[in-house]
Amino acid sequence: MSDSLRILAFGAHPVDCDLKVGGMALMYARRGHKVKFVSVTNGDTGHYEVGGGPLARRRYREAQQAAEIAGIEYEILDIHNGQLMPTLENRWWLVRIIRNFKPDLVLTHRPNDYHPDHRYTAQLVQDAAYTVTIPNVEALTPHLSYNPVIMYMSDNFQKPYPFSPDVAVDIDEVLEDKLNMIHCFESEMYEWLPYNLGIEDQVPKSPEARRAWLREWWASTHAKLEMADRYRDLLKRLYGEERGAKIRYAEALEVCEYGAPLTKENLPGLFPFFSE
């Protein structure tokens, strides 16, 4: 592992990675590390008025705006929203992306999730793990000589077992910029999701009022997943009692057993935040 880390996150849809690990992405990028988000589908159905190519292109532009705020790379694969399948073709696609990026750490959804695109993204990353090291698979894309550490992003699903974090990162210093990233996804955050939840009449019109509304809405929904109290014992273990007790928001990750193990030896290098 070199001094500069390479972090690769696979979400099923534009905004998934931003919501789950946008804070970590900002923190890695600001410390000079390389971060890439991949949305495995193009988001072309998640709306009530527009769809297809125009929506996919709008989602792509929104993702690039968020990437600019974070200083990261954001790729969107041209696979239809809601139609992702864990096929061999898609497995090889992910193998090539992982090999070309040469990540130290790969992040993705857990395979237990409400949305089939989330489940199959997780499945595809699991299927690509180890395979990235086999020279005769996709032989024209040089294989990796190592299996990267793979970790799952947080969720709230309880069966067959609840999310069990191994690492939690204090994101208080970047919280507002994380929300600025999410704010870029206006077709999702101010149109589709409010419509789908039946609260579209609550969404303000001006960008400033929307940004303020987003903060309140996020605090009442997603922030529950990121309230540091959920990970308090883990945070105290990683940051020490005093700092661990003060953290307000944290993003957490759980080790996937199909990647390289996370050990006492490689943890400080992969997560340089705990000793700062």
Ligand SMILES: [Zn+2]
């Ligand atoms: Zn999603």
